[in-house]
Amino acid sequence: MKKRMAKMVPVLCVAAMVGLTACSSAKPAETKAPETKAEAASEKEPAGEEPAAAVDFPKDTLNIICHAAAGGGSDALARQVAQGLQDGNGWTVTVDNKTGGSGSVGMQFVMNSKPDGYTIGTAPVELSMIEALGYAQLAPEDVQLLGCGMSWPAALYVPADAPYDTLEDFINYCTENPGKVRVANSGIGSIWHIAACVLADKTGIEINHVPYDGATGAVTALLGKEIDAVVVGTCEGYSYVESGDFKCLASFSEERSSVLPDAPTAREQGHDINVVCWVGFLAPKGIEEAKQQILVDALKNVFAGDAYIEFCKGRGCDSTYYTPDEFLAMAEADYTYYSELISDLKIGQ
Numbered sequence: 001m002k003k004r005m006a007k008m009v010p011v012l013c014v015a016a017m018v019g020l021t022a023c024s025s026a027k028p029a030e031t032k033a034p035e036t037k038a039e040a041a042s043e044k045e046p047a048g049e050e051p052a053a054a055v056d057f058p059k060d061t062l063n064i065i066c067h068a069a070a071g072g073g074s075d076a077l078a079r080q081v082a083q084g085l086q087d088g089n090g091w092t093v094t095v096d097n098k099t100g101g102s103g104s105v106g107m108q109f110v111m112n113s114k115p116d117g118y119t120i121g122t123a124p125v126e127l128s129m130i131e132a133l134g135y136a137q138l139a140p141e142d143v144q145l146l147g148c149g150m151s152w153p154a155a156l157y158v159p160a161d162a163p164y165d166t167l168e169d170f171i172n173y174c175t176e177n178p179g180k181v182r183v184a185n186s187g188i189g190s191i192w193h194i195a196a197c198v199l200a201d202k203t204g205i206e207i208n209h210v211p212y213d214g215a216t217g218a219v220t221a222l223l224g225k226e227i228d229a230v231v232v233g234t235c236e237g238y239s240y241v242e243s244g245d246f247k248c249l250a251s252f253s254e255e256r257s258s259v260l261p262d263a264p265t266a267r268e269q270g271h272d273i274n275v276v277c278w279v280g281f282l283a284p285k286g287i288e289e290a291k292q293q294i295l296v297d298a299l300k301n302v303f304a305g306d307a308y309i310e311f312c313k314g315r316g317c318d319s320t321y322y323t324p325d326e327f328l329a330m331a332e333a334d335y336t337y338y339s340e341l342i343s344d345l346k347i348g349q
Contacts, residue, residue: 067106069214084302115286148280149303153253154195259316
């Protein structure tokens with residue numbers, strides 16, 4: 001088990017050059033080739049273990065705690081998975097949104113729940129950040145990770161009638177108007193806040209970070225022109241590009257998003273910005289092994305299903321599957337990366 005880094009107290013700054021996170025580029029975890037349904041079906045249970053199906057579970061309603069507000073990408077994921085669990089197993093599954101603290105409120109609720117298997121939750125990339133940010137003593141090793149099956153990059157959106165059409169135009173405008181451009185994000189310390197800070201740090205601009213409770217609130221603020229720009233995920237803003245309300249000046253990914261094919265990446269425009277969000281599922285530690293395996297297998301089946309894969313494609317998300325062990329390795333690698341990043345940039349001093 002890795003040594004935890006010392007807990008730091010965050011400096012919560014909303015209207016500085018780089019706000020809370022005067023960041024450098026956030027490195028996404030390495031991806032691997034997606035597992036095919038045939039490969040998933042061919043895996044067998046380890047010899048000598050009792051088949052998970054022998055356990056009569058669940059007998060009652062399964063509750064998924066979503067760390068983010070209703071209407072955003074993580075909420076959509078939670079509800080899609082809940083539907084998949086119901087359709088594939090005949091279970092009754094509910095989704096309950098518990099927001100705040102960069103996702104720590106929802107995740108801590110799950111961590112502290114009775115380990116009977118009936119309460120699980122979404123596990124966002126913020127799981128690897130919130131301890132370094134000082135929101136909670138919570139790290140990947142403190143929960144039971146059940147698997148991960150979705151990731152998507154950040155993107156910069158502006159109103160369709162904004163006076164800039166390219167990322168370079170936006171940078172020049174911000175340079176000429178330091179600290180005046182209001183950029184919304186999904187909450188202080190969230191992955192999209194960090195993405196906005198990466199943008200500011202890598203391009204040398206000074207922007208006014210404006211936090212909202214989730215991506216939905218941030219996007220709604222841009223629609224109402226309460227702010228000048230928003231950094232959220234591709235999946236949370238692309239439909240407004242299609243409707244003609246927004247322009248996407250850049251996606252923060254290695255390749256162009258499938259749902260924003262006309263929007264160049266920041267790297268294409270000469271800026272090394274790559275920020276990717278992942279969301280999986282977690283449970284409290286201590287769940288009976290057989291019950292835990294039922295949950296793992298059920299989630300894996302949902303992730304391998306056509307409905308889920310089409311859901312991801314339709315939102316411009318990668319549906320690569322990570323087993324619990326692979327998910328833990330990825331989350332711990334990001335924990336180390338973000339902890340060092342936050343410390344180097346004096347975010348939690």
